[in-house]
Amino acid sequence: MQSIQAKLSTGLLFSLIIIISVLWLLVSINIQYLAKEYIATRLEHDAEMVLNTIDFDNNSVLTIDEARVSVIYKKPFSGHYYIVSTDKQMISSRSLWDHKLNVTSVDTGKQLRILQQGPEQQPLLLISTGYNKQGNKLTISIAEDLNPINKNINQFKYWFAAIALGMLLILVILQSLILRKSLKPLTKMHTELKLLQQGQVNKLSTESPSELRPLIDEVNHLLSIMEQRLRRSRDALSDLAHAIKKPLTVIKQLTDNEPIPHPTKTTLIKQTDDIYQISDHILKRARLAGHSHTGALFSFADDLPALIKTLNMMYSDKTIRLTTKVPEKFICPVDREDMLELLGNLLDNAYKWATHKITLTVNINSELHICIEDDGPGTNPGKINELSKRGVRLDEKIQGHGFGLAITNDIVNDYNGRISFKHSNDLGGFKADVILPVQHNNNGVSQ
Numbered sequence: 353m354q355s356i357q358a359k360l361s362t363g364l365l366f367s368l369i370i371i372i373s374v375l376w377l378l379v380s381i382n383i384q385y386l387a388k389e390y391i392a393t394r395l396e397h398d399a400e401m402v403l404n405t406i407d408f409d410n411n412s413v414l415t416i417d418e419a420r421v422s423v424i425y426k427k428p429f430s431g432h433y434y435i436v437s438t439d440k441q442m443i444s445s446r447s448l449w450d451h452k453l454n455v456t457s458v459d460t461g462k463q464l465r466i467l468q469q470g471p472e473q474q475p476l477l478l479i480s481t482g483y484n485k486q487g488n489k490l491t492i493s494i495a496e497d498l499n500p501i502n503k504n505i506n507q508f509k510y511w512f513a514a515i516a517l518g519m520l521l522i523l524v525i526l527q528s529l530i531l532r533k534s535l536k537p538l539t540k541m542h543t544e545l546k547l548l549q550q551g552q553v554n555k556l557s558t559e560s561p562s563e564l565r566p567l568i569d570e571v572n573h574l575l576s577i578m579e580q581r582l583r584r585s586r587d588a589l590s591d592l593a594h595a596i597k598k599p600l601t602v603i604k605q606l607t608d609n610e611p612i613p614h615p616t617k618t619t620l621i622k623q624t625d626d627i628y629q630i631s632d633h634i635l636k637r638a639r640l641a642g643h644s645h646t647g648a649l650f651s652f653a654d655d656l657p658a659l660i661k662t663l664n665m666m667y668s669d670k671t672i673r674l675t676t677k678v679p680e681k682f683i684c685p686v687d688r689e690d691m692l693e694l695l696g697n698l699l700d701n702a703y704k705w706a707t708h709k710i711t712l713t714v715n716i717n718s719e720l721h722i723c724i725e726d727d728g729p730g731t732n733p734g735k736i737n738e739l740s741k742r743g744v745r746l747d748e749k750i751q752g753h754g755f756g757l758a759i760t761n762d763i764v765n766d767y768n769g770r771i772s773f774k775h776s777n778d779l780g781g782f783k784a785d786v787i788l789p790v791q792h793n794n795n796g797v798s799q
Contacts, residue, residue: 357535364527372516380509387501388477392465395479395494398422402434402494408486414441421445429471431497438490455493458482467498474499537561541568549649554579582689596631600624650684650691652714659695667703674699678714686720686788690763695722697760698784702726709779720788728781731773757784764788 405417414436424432425445434445435455444452451471458464460482470476478495537560547553555572558565607620660674684691702710705728715721757773764771769788776783 356538357531360531360535361528364531365524368520368523368527372520376509376513376516379512380505383505383508387505388498391477391496391498391501392479395477395496396481398432398434399479399481399492399494402436402492403483403485406436406485406490408488412438412440412488414438414443414488414490416443418446429474431470431474431499433470433476433495435493436490437493438488453478453493453495455480455491457491460484460489468495470495470497475502537564548575592631594631596627600628600631604628650686650688652678652682652684653680655688655692656695659692659699663696663699663703666700670703670706671708672703672706672710673708674710674712676712676714678712679716682714682716684720686767690766694760694763694786695724697757698722698724698786701757702728702782702784705729706781711779716790718790720786720790722786722788723783725776725779725783726781727776727779730775730781760784760786 402416402421405420407415407417409415416436418426422432424430425434425447427447428449429451430447432445433448433453435448435453436443437455437457439457448471453470453476454468455478456464458480462482464480466478466480468476468478474497476495477498478493480491480493483490483492541556541560541564544553544556548556555575556568558568558572560568603620604624607617607624612620656676656678660676664672686694699710699712702724706726707728709727711723711725713721713723761771764786767788769786771787772785774783774785775781
């Protein structure tokens with residue numbers, strides 16, 4: 353989806369283009385109109401000048417005093433022409449030479465404006481006005497070539513268009529700067545959301561415009577609620593496991609000390625051991641998960657050493673050498689809690705059944721590949737297919753690995769990944785392969 357800044361920039365750019373285009377059109381039309389009005393006013397003045405040079409004799413014969421007529425009307429094809437017509441006569445200016453103009457008789461006091469072509473295909477503005485002089489009706493038609501004024505108008509249009517384009521460019525630059533400054537809080541919020549996704553911050557900054565403050569407050573509130581609920585859930589899980597252990601211990605003591613039929617006693621001991629192992633496993637998961645901010649991403653550099661340290665303490669009675677091959681400065685594209693549980697389950701099983709060696713290998717290219725191998729007894733080949741099935745819960749006493757692998761399988765499926773269990777050719781024990789899809793952002797951090 354197009355960004356807000358891009359949408360605003362595009363919309364404002366089109367608005368500016370439309371406004372400047374309409375302004376250019378209106379100015380051009382008005383300049384054309386004002387120029388014609390100016391020429392018309394000048395032609396009316398020249399018509400009055402010609403009228404003053406006209407005289408009628410007793411026979412109503414029209415004569416014009418050429419000496420009083422402007423020189424421009426005497427130069428051939430000068431672009432300035434006049435025609436004086438009565439019912440009996442028609443006298444043209446010398447500038448017309450032998451060319452004739454289409455003129456129409458106009459009643460006294462009336463005026464007619466028309467555009468027509470003159471000598472040498474000149475565009476002319478012709479004004480015909482009706483007069484009455486010495487009792488005789490006449491029409492004076494004055495015309496002027498529009499080429500010079502049109503040339504000036506066109507030059508003005510070009511210069512105005514160039515100035516308008518320059519102003520448009522300046523406005524676009526100013527608009528871009530204003531938008532960038534105005535949307536800076538959104539850019540800051542976008543950056544903080546990325547940092548929040550990467551686990552580098554645990555809430556959004558509240559230093560923001562009033563329009564964004566309710567949204568930021570609500571996001572921070574939801575993050576706080578999620579973190580509290582996750583903490584309460586894990587604490588409750590841990591408390592429940594602790595609470596179960598106490599009555600289990602009493603039951604186990606009673607089965608050891610009280611006279612109970614052997615089959616019943618065997619069944620009670622077995623069921624008690626099963627519940628004890630399940631609660632112990634829940635406690636381990638709670639210890640592995642910790643109390644981190646929700647939404648943080650797992651860092652192999654920061655979180656893996658703490659996880660390994662916890663496992664070493666949990667299995668301090670065993671001599672395990674864990675070899676890790678992990679890319680440096682790599683942030684895993686999985687939520688920290690999910691990855692802690694995923695790796696915690698896989699490594700917990702590896703520690704439980706390994707004799708001396710475990711290897712953890714992480715590769716990243718188009719996918720995240722996690723491989724964990726141990727030198728333990730492995731698992732019955734017939735059980736490996738069952739372990740790969742989502743939702744399967746195998747009892748922990750089955751040789752090799754327990755129901756924690758099914759939980760791991762659920763986590764992998766949530767991220768649209770793949771998980772497989774097989775025999776380790778290198779160490780001879782069990783091997784777990786996890787493949788998760790990843791994306792890379794502009795900062796080179798996998799997501």
